[in-house]
Amino acid sequence: MDQGARSGVRPRWVWSDTAAWLPQLLAAGVRVMRCHDLRLSHAILQRSILVPDRRALAAAIQWEAESVVPAIATAPTLFDAETVSGGSRSVPHDLDPALEEFERQQTALAAAKDPGKLRFLLAAESAGALAAAEMEAAGVPWDAAEHDRLLEEELGPRPARGEKPSRMLAVAEEVRAALGDPRASLDSAPKLLRALRAAGIDVKSTSRWELAEHEHPAIAPLLHYKKLSRLHTANGWAWIDEWVREGRYRPVYVPGGVVTGRWASSGGGALQLPRQLRPALRADPGWTLVTADVAQLEPRVLAAMSGDRAMAAAGAAKDLYAGVVDSGAVQSRDEAKIAVLGAMYGATTGDSGRLVPRLRRSYPAAMALVDHAAALGEQGGVVSTRLGRSSPEPDNAWRELQARASMPGATSRDEDQARRAAREFGRFTRNFVVQGTAAEWALSWIAELRLQLAKFEPAGVPAPASGPVFERAPHLVFFLHDEIIVHTPQECATEVAAAVEAAAVTAGRRLFGSAPVDFPLDLKIAERSVKD
DNA sequence: TCTATAGGCGCG
DNA sequence: AAAGCGCGCCTATAGA
Missing domain, CATH: 1.10.150 (DNA polymerase; domain 1)
Known part of the structure; x- marks a missing residue:
């Protein structure tokens, strides 16, 4: 616990791994505003050339673990440190090793070349971990019926399990007819390649880019088939069944999952949601979405x-x-x-x-x-x-x-x-x-934004019947490198939009001081919620 | 039979 | 047919 607690501000919790601790705290109705994530901080400090002597950190190899956190539903009891750890490789969750690691990190920071920057980076990284866990808890408001409608529009009616959609089958027949090969396989790259060559289309691969270069009646339907196939296999009905529950899509974010500092994701493909399906991302009744992305961030x-x-x-x-x-x-x-x-x-x-x-x-x-x-x-x-x-x-x-x-x-x-x-x-x-620096800008942006959003009062809001407290006020539901989506009561939307703008300005200042560079946002408030 | 890899494509 | 970075997921296929 640092100065925050003594000065009456909320404390900065120091803990082993946000992803392991926060879900239970959220479920218990506890809001955590600031933390120091030892696992993520270790990864940064251990590698940063701003830290002159990294031997002690490097020797603490138990902090190298990429935490594998159990699903929320199976999370063990709060404060049961023995069992908090999830998968096969996780950092130590006991108090003593955490204190020792915190000490090592403070020592490293004290000796660092530009400690202010590193301290800010660790704070932003940790805030990102809080935001990620909160977003996972909140889920993305997802209109499965709209998703289903979009799928039917493209693919035809939902097929039986394991069957291909009718539209895909029809387009496949068009391809085979154009190739003059009634038995051509479209799902196996090597077989398709042979079929294309046999039909006189001289390609080295079956990728979209190379196919588009050729003039042949089979090309257009084949590209269409590939498009449909991708939609069906990656984000089709099976995806809805697996990832959408009670109007929420719950992606799994992995803060710090990329060496550059970008987040990765694991399961659900949060970072690859096709733009085509964004209309299914829809606010609850009485709520709306504020979306913002930075034009040309990098x-x-x-x-x-x-x-x-x-x-x-x-x-x-x-x-x-x-x-x-x-x-x-x-x-x-x-x-x-x-x-x-x-x-x-x-x-x-x-x-x-x-x-x-x-x-x-x-x-x-x-x-x-x-x-x-x-x-x-x-x-x-x-x-x-x-x-x-x-x-x-x-x-x-x-x-x-x-x-x-x-x-x-x-x-x-x-x-x-x-x-x-x-x-x-x-x-x-x-x-x-x-x-990496763009990722820092984005982390600063969401770190600042979630602090601003926490100030919104929940009064008069049609609150969810249960769930984490922050869900009663405007909250982040999606983050993807340079864009964010906030789920907010309609009456707060304008203020939320202003907070999103303000947070972007703050992020720019924190990173670059008075450098004359703008980070303009493409900012929208969704017009309607169809369920209203 | 299971696991690892490559091809392909979605996102920034 | 990617060039030119960073990812994850699905399928078919090769290899153990």
Whole structure:
């Protein structure tokens, strides 16, 4: 417990693993506003090059565990530390090891190069873990009937278990007819490839992009079939049965699941919900949804962290890509997008690779930052985000490859492989600084937002009959890298929208101070709830 | 029979 | 037919 408790503010709880503790607290009606997640913090500090001596942290290998948390329904009794741990690998949940680890982390922070940044990062990471657990508890308001309607519109009536939808079968017949092969298999890539070749379509793979290049009557229905097949298998009726209960879709978020600091997900495909199905995401009666996403978050982050005034100026209007066109670097918005993405991903060939050098002239500071990050990676070095999350070092296989290529007897194949691997790792570190800092911006955004949302009074609201207290007030229900959705009583929607905006401004300030970079939101309040 | 991998595609 | 980053999930197929 820190200063917060003494000053009358709510305490910052220090605990082993938010995902293991919070669900039970929420179920018991306890709201936790701030915490220090030892597992997530360990992962950051143990790797951060801002921490000069990481030996003690590295030695505490029990804190390396990627926690595997039991489902809420099977969660053990609160404070039963022996059994709180979930799957096979979880961090220690007892008090003593937690205190020892907290001590190690405080020591590391005290010696860190830029402790303020790291402290903020740990707070944001921990707040993200709280937000994730709260979102899992709340669930995404999901209209299964609307989802079903969308499926029927595309696929035809719901088929029997294990059967393919009628529309898929019909389209498959069209493909077979066009191929002149009544027995062609469309679900097996190798078989489909053979069937396509037999019909005179010369492709190396069956991917959508390559197929689209060819003119043949079978192509259009085949692409349609693939589309339907994807919808049916990934987000069809089986998905509804498995993931939607009582009007809620409950995804499983994994905060810190990506080395860059982005969240991952496990189960339910929360990070891959097709846009096609977003209409099924629908507020409860009397409630509405406030949705917001940041236009071109990553290039704006790059402009801010590199202090590139020209790129910041390009993003001054809402559309950064339009700003890049106006600067004269490229001709069209499409080119601007391809060039900017290519710059951040390390494109070297094709349209993208051709356009990137133009950016180097117009935005030298921004390009220097990513080029430097790439150069470090190619040498096997480590790079860091704005707040001090550092990239992993290359593995032993990578080092051996580089070593072999510089030995006297190295073949040109050795050299090729080593160069390829070096470039690949350079692209990773190039992107790491941008993607990772963008993730920090987004974490700061939701961390600030959930504090603001907690201030909304639940009075006069048609409250849910049961469930965590925060569900009676506006609350986050969805987060995906650069976008959020808040479920809110209708009468609060305007204020919530303002809070979302304000939190974005705060996030920008916290990360980049007074840098002249805007993070404009595409912000919407859903017009209606069909159930009303 | 079970598990691991690759191909493909959804998201940012 | 991805180029050019980061993910997860599904299916078919190869391998143990």
